[in-house]
Amino acid sequence: MSALQMKRQAKDSKFSQFLKWVGYLTAIFSLCATVWGVGKYLYSRAETRKNLSELFATEAEQEKSHDYSSAWQTLEKAAKLDANSDKVRAAQENLAMVWLDDMHLQENQKWSDVVQKLETVLTGAVAASKPGQHQADLRAHIGWAYFLESRDGRADLDPAGQYREAAAEDPNNPYAEAMWGHWILWDHCYSVKGAAPHFAAALASQREGEFVRRLQLAALLDCGGEAAEQEVIRVVNAMRKEQRTVTDWDRSHIYGIYYSELSHESAKTSEFINAVPPAEHIATFHWLFDDWDTGDATTPLSHALYLARLQEAAGQRDEALANYKSVLSHTPPHSGPRWAAADAGIKRLAGTH
Numbered sequence: 001m002s003a004l005q006m007k008r009q010a011k012d013s014k015f016s017q018f019l020k021w022v023g024y025l026t027a028i029f030s031l032c033a034t035v036w037g038v039g040k041y042l043y044s045r046a047e048t049r050k051n052l053s054e055l056f057a058t059e060a061e062q063e064k065s066h067d068y069s070s071a072w073q074t075l076e077k078a079a080k081l082d083a084n085s086d087k088v089r090a091a092q093e094n095l096a097m098v099w100l101d102d103m104h105l106q107e108n109q110k111w112s113d114v115v116q117k118l119e120t121v122l123t124g125a126v127a128a129s130k131p132g133q134h135q136a137d138l139r140a141h142i143g144w145a146y147f148l149e150s151r152d153g154r155a156d157l158d159p160a161g162q163y164r165e166a167a168a169e170d171p172n173n174p175y176a177e178a179m180w181g182h183w184i185l186w187d188h189c190y191s192v193k194g195a196a197p198h199f200a201a202a203l204a205s206q207r208e209g210e211f212v213r214r215l216q217l218a219a220l221l222d223c224g225g226e227a228a229e230q231e232v233i234r235v236v237n238a239m240r241k242e243q244r245t246v247t248d249w250d251r252s253h254i255y256g257i258y259y260s261e262l263s264h265e266s267a268k269t270s271e272f273i274n275a276v277p278p279a280e281h282i283a284t285f286h287w288l289f290d291d292w293d294t295g296d297a298t299t300p301l302s303h304a305l306y307l308a309r310l311q312e313a314a315g316q317r318d319e320a321l322a323n324y325k326s327v328l329s330h331t332p333p334h335s336g337p338r339w340a341a342a343d344a345g346i347k348r349l350a351g352t353h
Helices: 003-064 068-081 086-101 111-128 133-150 159-169 174-187 192-204 209-223 226-241 248-262 269-273 278-289 299-313 317-329 337-351
Strands: none
Touching (some): 133 159, 133 174, 159 174, 174 209, 226 248, 226 278, 248 278, 248 299, 299 317
């Protein structure tokens, strides 16, 4: 081999080695870029998860304090972070139902201003879910959204149709049946008997009992009328036995029923008193009003009068007489219906002595 050939061979060997090193370096740089990219992706996902966790925690506190509008905005931020998150979608669906169950409007606000965005989420959720309890819950709340929108004057919506479909998917669904019973009373207040089976079916589910009773009581109190007022007593008597709660708003409106029914005698007084067995009626009256502070100095006298009338019906003669006399002793003679009712009670009891 000539010197020229040897020199050329050495040069080729160096060039080949150079190419190898270039290849090695390229592979190393490529690996580093891949590792950096994976690291950046993992870091980004970790940051997203962290931010989502913080947003979920914030939303939970806002929902707990009934600040549903802020909670909704928080979940909208979460959706922007991860538009495909099943957890975010589930949280939006849940919040939509909770908000609809506890809807209160601000001044100059219409139901549709709030309801339509919630309805959109629920409609999409129904389309994406499988038939069953959850889908029935969603569908029932779409019906409730329709009801609220109808209060803005829309007449093209059918809440009962949604309730019917939900109850068919999930028999005794508490939301569907309770909302259906509410709709019957809203649309036909005289149909107390027509609504009762729906509330009974909702309670039979053994889910959301507080919600069912709250909606049933609100619907009956909105109705008014003798049949509804007697049903109110049956419902609160059952709630006492079930160890549920009533609000002061409920107490105030129920007390108004006692005023209209027991401040003076009428042909329907006995039916009202005997809506439940008189002894149970007394227990329910105590449960409702013994610890209720109205701030009105005359309330104890009215309380004593109504209790006396119930005690009289229950055969508790001595207790009733003592309460009637207490009312008379603290009321100016012939001063109004309270005095007249107490005087009439004493005379009735004197006739049975």
